[in-house]
Amino acid sequence: MWDIIVSSTPEIVWAGIKYTIPLAVISFIIGFIIAVFTAIVRITTPKGNPVVLFFWRLLKWFLNFYVWLFRSTPLLVQLFIIFFGLPNAGIQFNAFTAGIITFSLNTGAYCSETIRGAISSIPDSQWEAAYSIGMTHRQVLFRIIFPQALRVALPPLSNSFIGLVKDTSLASSITILEMFMVSQQITAKNYEPLLMYSIVAAVYAVFCTVLTILQHYLEKRMSRYVQVTGE
Amino acid sequence: MIKLEHVDKQYRDHHALNDINLTFEANQTTVILGPSGAGKSTLLRSLNLLERPQSGHYQIGAEQVDFSQEIPTKLVLKVRRMTGMVFQSWNLFPHLTIMQNITEGPIHVLNQSKAQAEQKALELLEEVGLADTKDRYPSQLSGGQQQRISICRALAMDPEYILFDEPTSALDPELEAQVLRVLLKLAQQQQSMIVVTHNIEFARRVADKIVFLEDGKIEFEGTVDEFFNHPTQRIHEFLTGMEF
Numbered sequence A: 001m002w003d004i005i006v007s008s009t010p011e012i013v014w015a016g017i018k019y020t021i022p023l024a025v026i027s028f029i030i031g032f033i034i035a036v037f038t039a040i041v042r043i044t045t046p047k048g049n050p051v052v053l054f055f056w057r058l059l060k061w062f063l064n065f066y067v068w069l070f071r072s073t074p075l076l077v078q079l080f081i082i083f084f085g086l087p088n089a090g091i092q093f094n095a096f097t098a099g100i101i102t103f104s105l106n107t108g109a110y111c112s113e114t115i116r117g118a119i120s121s122i123p124d125s126q127w128e129a130a131y132s133i134g135m136t137h138r139q140v141l142f143r144i145i146f147p148q149a150l151r152v153a154l155p156p157l158s159n160s161f162i163g164l165v166k167d168t169s170l171a172s173s174i175t176i177l178e179m180f181m182v183s184q185q186i187t188a189k190n191y192e193p194l195l196m197y198s199i200v201a202a203v204y205a206v207f208c209t210v211l212t213i214l215q216h217y218l219e220k221r222m223s224r225y226v227q228v229t230g231e
Numbered sequence B: 001m002i003k004l005e006h007v008d009k010q011y012r013d014h015h016a017l018n019d020i021n022l023t024f025e026a027n028q029t030t031v032i033l034g035p036s037g038a039g040k041s042t043l044l045r046s047l048n049l050l051e052r053p054q055s056g057h058y059q060i061g062a063e064q065v066d067f068s069q070e071i072p073t074k075l076v077l078k079v080r081r082m083t084g085m086v087f088q089s090w091n092l093f094p095h096l097t098i099m100q101n102i103t104e105g106p107i108h109v110l111n112q113s114k115a116q117a118e119q120k121a122l123e124l125l126e127e128v129g130l131a132d133t134k135d136r137y138p139s140q141l142s143g144g145q146q147q148r149i150s151i152c153r154a155l156a157m158d159p160e161y162i163l164f165d166e167p168t169s170a171l172d173p174e175l176e177a178q179v180l181r182v183l184l185k186l187a188q189q190q191q192s193m194i195v196v197t198h199n200i201e202f203a204r205r206v207a208d209k210i211v212f213l214e215d216g217k218i219e220f221e222g223t224v225d226e227f228f229n230h231p232t233q234r235i236h237e238f239l240t241g242m243e244f
């Protein structure tokens, strides 16, 4: 048994470094950008001429639809549609790209709600104070509101990221050689499912634990300015 | 000088400002008094364009605002730079240090250099006796200290007028005195100020002019002497109502 652990663990960890982590990190970064964009569009009503207003409304409607779609369908089904389904419509991606697209859009939909909620949680008085010194809407949003909202959003965003790391195991179903897929392949050779899947579970757990520690560190850093009674 | 003509603000179910005609002289302290719900905050916030009356005319310096029209963003920003606002609950930016709170506007709105903005901020902090707090965060200061910082934040923008909306209502008497001393000093330096307050003593001692507002209308506009020594029936009631 020890032999199996020693020989297969590096292979699984290597698959993690090569596929699981890049999938999760790249998707989360793209997803976060999508989420910020979506959240800001959804909470903003521009002044301006009717044409701009019309397209803005159209964009809002489209983003609402997108968030609804990705939150109300299973991730696995989304993966299948984008990787196996879209080629029928003439749109073909390699497995890794399909994975990135699906995971980004999925995380983006969830995180946009998180960010929207966090932005709304910052009191109006902060907007007013910033406006009162002559800041533009964009300055207020990005210099005053957003940094405060990010602190509020950090715990749920971290949850989403940790969830994403684990969800990348679904990428095995679209032929990506990530950790879970590799453990399945080894199992097919050595007929040790209990051991192999336990090993891969342990590796996921280690990855996620590291992330949790990182989260706590970040939370502490971003909360420097919040008074903690008794400290 | 600030000049308001026929300014009208209607909330859905309340006529908050009813045909307001007023001038606020430069280099003077105007105190606005009046019962709760009179429209004092609405009036003050209209001067900073945080509130938009539906009609009327507003002149500040050379700028003209017609409330019945959409106000161009550029003009809005300009008027806001000319009118610093101090809020009842100070509303400092919690994620920024005291220094950053004060320099945020000068650096990012007035495009001053960081060094220049910080030097001015330090001078202001010294004026209010809080230079040693510059690297702390707002949550680490008392309410009275935070309010003095928020006055510095407004002053750092070098506005024509500073608008105070009940700057001491959320403070204990001792902290209130600290803040009022800063206001007194500003008044003595001829800073143009408009102060909404419930502190009658402050009005008596510091105001150059008193405006009494009730139900969205100006009931009185005149000197301190007139207001206290020759009050109308209504003002007399108001003043005695505040005694016990």
Ligand SMILES: Nc1ncnc2c1ncn2[C@@H]1O[C@H](COP(=O)(O)OP(=O)(O)OP(=O)(O)O)[C@@H](O)[C@H]1O
Pocket (backbone or CB within 6 Å): B011, B012, B013, B014, B016, B034, B035, B036, B037, B038, B039, B040, B041, B042, B043
């Ligand atoms: N956003 C709003 N929507 C509807 N009504 C409002 C709004 N803001 C204020 N009002 C109403 O307008 C009136 C004037 O409000 P305002 O805050 O200007 O009074 P105030 O003189 O500052 O009172 P206070 O001394 O209590 O601060 C009040 O009756 C209030 O209920």
Ligand SMILES: [Mg+2]
Pocket (backbone or CB within 6 Å): B040, B041, B042, B165, B166
């Ligand atoms: Mg008020």
